[in-house]
Amino acid sequence: MHLVGMVNPPTSQYAENWRNPLGRADWLSGRFYQDLGRTLERGLFDMIFFADALAVPEDGAGDYATTLRTAGKGSIYLDPVTTIALVAGATSKIGLGATVSTSFVPPYAIARQLLSVDHLSGGRVAWNIVTSTTDAEARNMGQAGIASPGDRYDHADQVVETVTQLWNSWEPGALVHDQEAGLFADPDRVHRVADELADLARGPFTLPRSPQGQPVLMQAGSSPRGRAFAARWAEIVFAIGDSEDDMRALREELRDRARVDHGRDPDSIRVLQGVQPIVGWTEAEAQAKLTSLKAQIDLPAALTKLERLLHAEALDPAARANEALAAHRGATGSVGFEDMLASVSERRDFTVAELAIEQALNQLHPQLVGCPATIADRLEHLFLTEAADGFIVMPALYHSSFEDFVNGVVPELQRRGVFRRAYGGETLRALLDQPSPGAFEAQARR
Numbered sequence: 001m002h003l004v005g006m007v008n009p010p011t012s013q014y015a016e017n018w019r020n021p022l023g024r025a026d027w028l029s030g031r032f033y034q035d036l037g038r039t040l041e042r043g044l045f046d047m048i049f050f051a052d053a054l055a056v057p058e059d060g061a062g063d064y065a066t067t068l069r070t071a072g073k074g075s076i077y078l079d080p081v082t083t084i085a086l087v088a089g090a091t092s093k094i095g096l097g098a099t100v101s102t103s104f105v106p107p108y109a110i111a112r113q114l115l116s117v118d119h120l121s122g123g124r125v126a127w128n129i130v131t132s133t134t135d136a137e138a139r140n141m142g143q144a145g146i147a148s149p150g151d152r153y154d155h156a157d158q159v160v161e162t163v164t165q166l167w168n169s170w171e172p173g174a175l176v177h178d179q180e181a182g183l184f185a186d187p188d189r190v191h192r193v194a195d196e197l198a199d200l201a202r203g204p205f206t207l208p209r210s211p212q213g214q215p216v217l218m219q220a221g222s223s224p225r226g227r228a229f230a231a232r233w234a235e236i237v238f239a240i241g242d243s244e245d246d247m248r249a250l251r252e253e254l255r256d257r258a259r260v261d262h263g264r265d266p267d268s269i270r271v272l273q274g275v276q277p278i279v280g281w282t283e284a285e286a287q288a289k290l291t292s293l294k295a296q297i298d299l300p301a302a303l304t305k306l307e308r309l310l311h312a313e314a315l316d317p318a319a320r321a322n323e324a325l326a327a328h329r330g331a332t333g334s335v336g337f338e339d340m341l342a343s344v345s346e347r348r349d350f351t352v353a354e355l356a357i358e359q360a361l362n363q364l365h366p367q368l369v370g371c372p373a374t375i376a377d378r379l380e381h382l383f384l385t386e387a388a389d390g391f392i393v394m395p396a397l398y399h400s401s402f403e404d405f406v407n408g409v410v411p412e413l414q415r416r417g418v419f420r421r422a423y424g425g426e427t428l429r430a431l432l433d434q435p436s437p438g439a440f441e442a443q444a445r446r
């Protein structure tokens with residue numbers, strides 16, 4: 001089983017983390033992230049992963065005031081690549097995942113940032129590939145507005161192709177470093193990018209291959225086009241399943257498409273499901289924690305956030321959530337996310353107020369509440385019945401939710417024989433048991 005810890009403070013998946021007494025407040029300090037990395041490494045996690053966006057989210061009128069006033073998700077983001085570089089120095093085994101958008105900067109810049117940290121960390125980096133979804137982000141990056149989803153993914157295909165060619169610009173062994181013979185690098189084994197991508201980058205790259213071959217590719221888009229992209233490129237897929245059957249169906253679909261459409265080994269794609277664990281030493285303690293987290297949610301603020309998310313004005317809290325969602329389709333920029341909101345609201349027959357509370361509590365991501373054995377039972381079941389290759393743990397509170405998970409749930413998973421008892425390799429690919437694509441391909445491009 002693979003475990004990844006997701007990091008996006010100060011709000012987290014639980015909107016009130018920033019004002020909970022158990023939530024640490026030093027999230028603009030390096031120590032905050034280094035401590036998180038050490039905690040997850042103590043729990044033998046595969047990876048710590050940093051989400052990102054490039055703008056303070058705005059409402060339908062283009063105003064950011066609500067987001068900032070209510071600590072809306074996305075009020076604060078540190079640059080993820082800079083942050084993983086810092087965490088790399090405080091850890092030695094855990095993988096380091098950074099979100100970088102394909103839509104705004106040249107592939108050379110993306111390739112360089114990520115491969116630099118991959119070298120400096122000894123081969124522990126993963127790239128969470130996003131295309132970005134909002135006009136606000138595009139405007140911050142010097143564009144008039146965000147491109148259509150289809151165009152964004154088409155461009156992302158080209159960007160990832162170019163980035164991976166740059167990463168493989170030096171064949172294995174091209175850095176000869178023969179001091180006696182006086183040969184530093186063998187130019188016959190260092191190549192340019194393919195001609196058809198020359199408008200994006202020419203190469204060769206200023207870095208040889210990484211200790212893990214190349215950074216691991218990760219993706220979380222869930223629309224049909226997003227899944228096609230994942231089947232082509234992703235080695236880790238970050239999914240949010242509404243039910244066990246949905247989780248299994250998605251994993252099956254992605255594995256099939258990777259094999260049939262792209263000739264990939266289905267095991268080269270690891271599908272990880274997001275979960276928010278609320279761990280107590282007893283069931284009663286876990287339920288009490290949940291009650292207290294819920295009690296802290298301010299309904300008017302939660303409604304305001306939902307209105308902002310849906311670009312809606314004055315939603316009626318008593319109205320059926322699905323009707324409100326249908327009336328505001330397209331507002332979030334993510335087809336997959338809106339499908340998920342609609343399906344959960346339908347299944348649970350939510351009112352707008354209930355949807356707002358649930359969104360503030362866990363962003364509708366599956367929540368597991370209980371003592372360590374109960375939570376481990378559930379994760380073990382999902383893993384053994386092939387609904388997931390592992391999980392992305394989304395904490396409610398930094399750092400206490402991760403500490404509870406590492407202290408309580410990890411030992412239970414180890415006892416069941418489904419999770420490692422020690423790190424078995426030096427690179428992230430070794431932890432994921434994923435060979436590097438193209439590791440030994442001769443690349444006759446020049």
Ligand SMILES: Cc1cc2nc3c(=O)[nH]c(=O)nc-3n(C[C@H](O)[C@H](O)[C@H](O)COP(=O)(O)O)c2cc1C
Nearest residue numbers: 051052099130131132220221222223226334335336
């Ligand atoms: C669980 C999850 C996590 C995501 N994390 C990020 C993120 O950190 N930054 C970002 O820009 N987009 C993030 N996204 C958005 C997706 O990467 C994708 O761009 C978006 O869902 C639109 O694609 P889609 O229409 O194919 O779903 C996330 C999506 C999901 C489902």
